[in-house]
Amino acid sequence: MEHKDVPIQTTHLFPVLDRLLIDLLKSLSPEDWDKPTLARLWKVKDVAAHLLDGNMRTISSQQHFTGETPSSINNYRELVDYLNELNATWVKAMKRVSPALLTELLEITGKQYSEYMASQDLFAPAIFSVAWAGEEQSVNWFHIAREYTEKWHHQQQIREAVNKPGIMHRELFYPFINTLMQGLPHTYRNVEDKENTLIEVIITGETGGSWYLQKSTDKWVLITDNNKPADCLVNINPDIAWKLFTKGVSRQQALQNSSLHGDITLGEKLFDMVAVMA
Numbered sequence: 001m002e003h004k005d006v007p008i009q010t011t012h013l014f015p016v017l018d019r020l021l022i023d024l025l026k027s028l029s030p031e032d033w034d035k036p037t038l039a040r041l042w043k044v045k046d047v048a049a050h051l052l053d054g055n056m057r058t059i060s061s062q063q064h065f066t067g068e069t070p071s072s073i074n075n076y077r078e079l080v081d082y083l084n085e086l087n088a089t090w091v092k093a094m095k096r097v098s099p100a101l102l103t104e105l106l107e108i109t110g111k112q113y114s115e116y117m118a119s120q121d122l123f124a125p126a127i128f129s130v131a132w133a134g135e136e137q138s139v140n141w142f143h144i145a146r147e148y149t150e151k152w153h154h155q156q157q158i159r160e161a162v163n164k165p166g167i168m169h170r171e172l173f174y175p176f177i178n179t180l181m182q183g184l185p186h187t188y189r190n191v192e193d194k195e196n197t198l199i200e201v202i203i204t205g206e207t208g209g210s211w212y213l214q215k216s217t218d219k220w221v222l223i224t225d226n227n228k229p230a231d232c233l234v235n236i237n238p239d240i241a242w243k244l245f246t247k248g249v250s251r252q253q254a255l256q257n258s259s260l261h262g263d264i265t266l267g268e269k270l271f272d273m274v275a276v277m278a
Contacts, residue, residue, distance in 0.1 A: 006122050006123075006141045007141065007142075008141065008142070008145045008175055008178050008179055008182075009141075009175070010141075010144055010145045010147075010148040010175050010179070011114075011117045011118045011120070011122075011144060012118075013148060013171075013172060013175060014110075014113065014114040014117050014118075014148065014151070015110075015111075015114045016171075016172070017148075017151055017152060017155065017167065017172060018106075018110035018111070018113075018114060018151075020155070020166055020167060021051070021106065021110070021151075021155050021158075022103065022106060022107050022110070024155070024158065024159065024162075024164060024166065025048060025099070025102075025103045025106065025158075026103060027164070028044070028099070028162060030099075032044060032161075032162045033045040033048075033099045035161045035162060036161065037157045037158065037160070037161040038157050038160060038161075038243065038246075038248035038249075039154070039157050039248075042091065043161075044158050044161050044162065045094075045095075045099060045102065046091045046094075046095075047154050047157050047158050048099075048102055048103075048106065048158065049090065049091050049094035049095075049097070049102060050087060050090070050091060050154060051106060051151065051154050051155070052094070052102060052105055052106050052109065053086075053087065053090045053091075053094075054113075054147070054150060054151070055106065055109035055110060055112070055113045056109055058113055058116060058147075059109060059112050059113060059116065061127065062116050079131065117144050117147070120140045120144065121140060122139070122140045122141040122144070123139050123140065123141065124139065124140050125137060125138075125139060125140070126138045126139055126140045126142065126143030126144075127143070128143055129143070130142050130143060130146045130182075132183055132186070132274060132275050132276065133182050133183045133185075133186050133275075134183075134185070134186030134189065142179075142182070145175065145179040146179060148175060148176065148179065149176050149179050149180060149275065150276075152167065152172060152173075152176040153176070153242060153246045153248075153276075155167060156168070156242060157248070168207065168238065168239070169207060170206055170207045173207040173208075173238060173242075174207060174208070174209065176242070177203050177207075177208060177209075177238070177241060177242065178209070178211075179275075180241075180242075180245045180273075180275040181201065181211045181222070182222070183245075183273055183274075183275045184201070184211065184213045184220070184222060184270070184273065185213065185219065185220045185221055185222060187269065187270065187272060187273040188213060188220040188269060189219065189220065191220070191266070191269055193215050193266065194215065195215055195216065195217055196214060196215060196228075197214065197215040197231050197266070198212060198213070198214050198215075198226065198228060198229075198230045198231050198232075199212070199213040199214075199230060199231065199232045199233075199234065199266060199267065199270070200212055200213075200226070200230035200232070200233045200234070201213065201234050201236070201270060202233070202234065202235045202236070203236055203237075203238055203241050204235055204236065204237050204238065205237065205238055207238050208238050208241070212224070212226045212230070214226075230262060231262050231263050231266065232260065232261070232262040232263040232264070232266045232267040233260070233261040233262055233267070234258065234259075234260050234267045234270055235258060235259045235260075236254070236258045237257070237258070240253075240254050240257050240258060244271065244273075245273055245274060245275040245276075246274075246275065246276050247274060247276060251271045251272065254271050255268065255271055258271075
């Protein structure tokens with residue numbers, strides 16, 4: 001059970017999301033596995049393989065095995081390139097594995113993965129930082145929430161590809177989008193403005209909510225209490241939001257399907273945020 005002081009609680013959702021994934025994959029036709037997804041060059045089977053990779057890497061790290069590690073990574077771009085190569089190598093190798101076996105492996109490892117996440121000290125230092133939020137060191141609750149966003153958005157990519165909705169509801173979507181919003185201060189880090197400038201971001205509908213980003217003396221911070229009108233208000237619908245922040249739609253497409261009020265230039269910076277390693 002997660003502690004009530006954890007800002008974003010996700011460990012209890014991994015088994016829920018995992019069960020929905022397995023049910024989804026077992027329902028697919030042979031043709032479904034070959035359908036294209038929003039994940040660039042990856043088809044449905046490739047995205048499922050990537051999810052298995054995440055499970056197996058996490059379980060292996062628990063067993064004190066890290067596998068091949070790079071000699072050095074000097075910056076964010078080098079880290080992204082390294083991860084992209086890891087992902088591509090795995091997905092290519094998994095092409096020789098049948099969908100049925102892939103599903104079975106996901107079912108087995110998903111349970112171990114969820115148990116591992118539930119066993120963690122949520123305020124201890126995480127093994128990996130949340131780099132897209134600008135952190136060099138993160139605590140476990142944030143790292144785990146980031147892992148949840150990975151599992152949520154890749155499953156949603158599969159669901160979109162095969163036209164089988166099922167996880168676009170508040171219980172599962174709100175923790176996803178709330179985690180992504182933690183990247184706002186880093187996105188605005190180089191934006192100069194007067195102190196107390198306020199941006200309100202609304203993800204519309206029952207699944208979303210409101211987030212407030214305020215300029216302090218030397219940085220932007222997320223605040224929960226607000227008693228002044230926003231200098232800029234940005235409204236984004238949930239379907240556009242998850243795709244925008246995971247590179248599923250272009251910045252321009254997202255802008256055209258959203259509404260901005262007040263200081264438009266200030267609000268447009270939001271559409272540069274990417275909450276995946278890319």
